[in-house]
Amino acid sequence: PAPPATTELSIATSDAVVAVAPAVGGAAAVTSVSAPGQGPLLARVRHSGTGPWVEPVLYRHHVVTAKLLLGGEGGQAVEALVDTGSGSLVVPSGSCNAPACRSHRRFKPEEDSDGHFLGPEQSDLSLNYASGHLAGSGFESRVCFGSSTACGRGRFIVAAWESDDFRRYPFDAILGLGLPQQAASKGFNILDALVEQGALSSRSFALALRSCYADTGTTDDSGGLRHGEGSTLTLAADARTANDTGMLVRSLEWFPVDAKH
Numbered sequence: 705p706a707p708p709a710t711t712e713l714s715i716a717t718s719d720a721v722v723a724v725a726p727a728v729g730g731a732a733a734v735t736s737v738s739a740p741g742q743g744p745l746l747a748r749v750r751h752s753g754t755g756p757w758v759e760p761v762l763y764r765h766h767v768v769t770a771k772l773l774l775g776g777e778g779g780q781a782v783e784a785l786v787d788t789g790s791g792s793l794v795v796p797s798g799s800c801n802a803p804a805c806r807s808h809r810r811f812k813p814e815e816d817s818d819g820h821f822l823g824p825e826q827s828d829l830s831l832n833y834a835s836g837h838l839a840g841s842g843f844e845s846r847v848c849f850g851s852s853t854a855c856g857r858g859r860f861i862v863a864a865w866e867s868d869d870f871r872r873y874p875f876d877a878i879l880g881l882g883l884p885q886q887a888a889s890k891g892f893n894i895l896d897a898l899v900e901q902g903a904l905s906s907r908s909f910a911l912a913l914r915s916c917y918a919d920t921g922t923t924d925d926s927g928g929l930r931h932g933e934g935s936t937l938t939l940a941a942d943a944r945t946a947n948d949t950g951m952l953v954r955s956l957e958w959f960p961v962d963a964k965h
Contacts, residue, residue: 756905756938756939756940756941756942757849757853757854757904757938757939757940758936758937758938758939759771759849759850759854759936759937759938759939760850760935760936760937761786761911761935761936761937762783762935763913763914763935764874765874767785767873767874767875768785768786768911768913768935768937769783769784769785769786769874769875770783770784770786770849770850770879770937771783771784771849771850772784772793772847772848772849772850772877772879773846773847773848773849773850774795774811774816774845774846774847774848774860775811775815775816775818775819775845775846776816776817776818776819776845776846777817777818779846779848780809780811780812780815780816781809781850782795782809782811782876782877783809783874783875783876783877784875784876784877784878784879785873785875785877785878785879786879786881786911786937787878787879787880787881787882788881788882789880789882789886790831790833790878790880790882790886790887791880791881791882791883791884791885791886791887791888791892791893792831792860792861792878792880792886792887792888792889792892792893792894793847793858793860793861793877793878793879793880793892793894794831794838794840794860794861794863794877794878794880794888795810795811795860795861795862795863795876795877795878796808796810796811796862796863796866796876796877797810797811797812797813797840797862797863797864798810798811798812798813798814798815799864800840800863800864800865800866802865802866802867802868803868803871804836804866804867804868804869804870804871805863805865805866807871808870808875808876809876810876811862811877813843813862816845818845818846819843819844819845819846820843820844820845821841821842821843821862822841822842822843822844822859823842826841826842826859826889827841827842828841829841829842829861829888829889831861831888833878835869835870835873836866836867836868836869836870837866837867837869838861838863838865838866838867838870839863839864839865840861840862840863840864840865841861841862841864842859842860842861842862842888842889842892843859843860843861843862844857844858844859844860845857845858845860846858847860847894847897847898849937849939854898854903854904854939855898855903856897856898856901856903857897857901858894858897858898859889859891859892859897860892860894861888861892879894880893880894881894881895881909884896895907895909895939898939904939904940905940906940906941906942907940908940908941908942909937909938909939909940909941910937910938910941911935911936911937911938912935912936912938913935914934914935
């Protein structure tokens, strides 16, 4: 399982009693308390929840993007399209010289000491999207959603080539949140990987999109409404979380329609 995050808190009190409130759906425990000299107490807190995690996303020009950190240490940051129609994470390689790759942030495998390529059987992968196509190799490393501790090891594609179609898009990578059977190959579904490792309690997610600050009328420098701020992606979402955040929750029912019904 992905190791839980540890945070050091400085508490200005002389009492050796520390109370920690866990995040929604998570858990927190004080693992040690110390009082160095006459200074404040230092409490080392371990968070071990599995969600739900609420991630800020950008919603602009009908495109939703989320920040990801790939690789060890601090990770390499990319802005990824949130795509519900595919099941794999794809990021351009630092060695990709196609114009579409050069116009975006690229992932550099050689700078990731925690990752590795998956071998010849996963070295010739290609994907076709409605908006373009690409080809690359399978890679495994640490994947984190930008502002949370929703992290784990996952397999993704490092693209060595991308078609020119991707040059005009504002995202660097593609985060496929679709079903496992929509992945490029077995084991390449990020949500499934995080669930298997215990980083997430379920593969469910919810998107809450705001097109603009309709209540404030905030505008950008060109006088247009500022799009995307306030939108969120909730990982390991459940009905309780949705109700707590004011989302509408309804069950879905399947009604087959054919010549017999």
